[in-house]
Amino acid sequence: MRVIVLDALTYAGRLDNIRDVLGDRVEFVHGDIRDAGLVDRVVARCDAIVHFAAESHNDNSIADPEPFVSTNVLGTFRLLQAARRYDVRFHHISTDEVYGDLALDDPRRFTEDRAYQPSSPYSSSKAASDLLVRAWYRTYGVRATISNCSNNYGPYQHVEKFIPRQITNILTGVRPKLYGDGLNVRDWISTQDHSSAVWDVLTRGRLGETYLIGADGEHDNLTVLRAILRVMGRAEDDFDWVRDRPGHDRRYAIDSSKLRKELGWRPVHTDFDAGLRSTVAWYQAHRDWWMPVKAATEQRYREQGR
Numbered sequence: 001m002r003v004i005v006l007d008a009l010t011y012a013g014r015l016d017n018i019r020d021v022l023g024d025r026v027e028f029v030h031g032d033i034r035d036a037g038l039v040d041r042v043v044a045r046c047d048a049i050v051h052f053a054a055e056s057h058n059d060n061s062i063a064d065p066e067p068f069v070s071t072n073v074l075g076t077f078r079l080l081q082a083a084r085r086y087d088v089r090f091h092h093i094s095t096d097e098v099y100g101d102l103a104l105d106d107p108r109r110f111t112e113d114r115a116y117q118p119s120s121p122y123s124s125s126k127a128a129s130d131l132l133v134r135a136w137y138r139t140y141g142v143r144a145t146i147s148n149c150s151n152n153y154g155p156y157q158h159v160e161k162f163i164p165r166q167i168t169n170i171l172t173g174v175r176p177k178l179y180g181d182g183l184n185v186r187d188w189i190s191t192q193d194h195s196s197a198v199w200d201v202l203t204r205g206r207l208g209e210t211y212l213i214g215a216d217g218e219h220d221n222l223t224v225l226r227a228i229l230r231v232m233g234r235a236e237d238d239f240d241w242v243r244d245r246p247g248h249d250r251r252y253a254i255d256s257s258k259l260r261k262e263l264g265w266r267p268v269h270t271d272f273d274a275g276l277r278s279t280v281a282w283y284q285a286h287r288d289w290w291m292p293v294k295a296a297t298e299q300r301y302r303e304q305g306r
Helices: 036-043 058-063 066-086 121-140 162-171 191-204 221-231 257-263 272-285 287-303
Strands: 003-007 026-030 048-051 089-095 144-149 151-153 177-179 185-190 210-213 218-220 240-242
Touching: 003 036, 036 066, 048 066, 048 191, 058 066, 058 121, 058 287, 066 089, 066 121, 089 121, 089 191, 121 144, 144 191, 151 191, 151 272, 162 221, 162 272, 162 287, 177 221, 185 191, 185 221, 185 272, 191 210, 191 257, 210 257, 218 221, 221 272, 272 287
Parallel strands: 003 026, 048 089, 089 144, 144 210, 151 185, 177 240
Antiparallel strands: 185 218
């Protein structure tokens, strides 16, 4: 198998992340998925597209939604058109955030047939891209599938994201920050488990279907932050409260039974405390990776009052 990585290398992208695997089997192309000509040339050489590319940080989408609409909607359109032209298998990576949120005391979890109720510019742009994929499958016969995944964590995650932000704040002597009352629940999954599920959907999923990917990892933000503080030898109350994000979703929860029953997929990395310890150790050992972007990230948060 040969892989072509097409990436625009925006502020959150870094070629160093894949430099060790570049060679005969992995090729890197620097470019934008909104560039129709470039996308056409790349897709003409492919058997399948796995569409991970997206603007994905909610706070940034609230501050400036335009890049999210442009990249996530127009970019998906460009890829779908190329997949249609060359009859290339298309798998679209999406998010559980397209379903809106659940009340903290709601016994239900998201399933594939739940109506879309996105809350933020980010989740709205992803919902729009999902609908494009469904339309291109039905109208044009593009061989497509969609997966909606819960919150990922692990190595190489940008320091703007919740878990690495808390870890790197502690490592730089800054007290972590927690939005609102800290009771917002997210359903966490390791990046390794997400990737294994995507492979199963790409290779064995039914065309035209949506699969939800989750590892039964519901934890509220306060619990996660306190766990990080414990792992790093800090007091559980050693953080600052900051004002909440506008339109902050209350709870996400994934029911991945369809994926498990149809494709036999199972998460492997289900010990969340062990996953946090491993993630903390990675950021401790790779300061040279995240330090160059840390100051600018925190400056953006300060400008937003968070």
